[in-house]
Amino acid sequence: MIKFQLLKKNLAAFQCFTGLNLAAFYELLPSFEQAYAADLDKRDKERARKRQRERGGGRNGALSGSENKLLFILFRKCRAMYLAWAKLKLENGSIA
Secondary structure, eight states, X not given: OOOHHHHTTSHHHHHHHHSSOHHHHHHHHHHHHHHHHHHHHHHHHHOSSOOSSOTTOSSOOSXXXXXXXXXXXXXXXXXXXXXXXXXXXXXXXXXX
């Protein structure tokens, strides 16, 4: 799995994977953390029944830390855009 701590050491690869440079990523990170926390609060309020465990209890998630979560989202977005671009190029015969 791609980890933020490893990918940030290679700036060219980081930009290819995310579409952002490192400064823009760090600028986006606080907004992402706020939105993520607000979404978790909203989901807790909309639950039909009370949680069995407090948030954070139970199994650890595969993506630890907000940097890795944001990196994964940006990677998926860039990958989808690249696949759509490649499909268009193949349909037009631009890529052999």
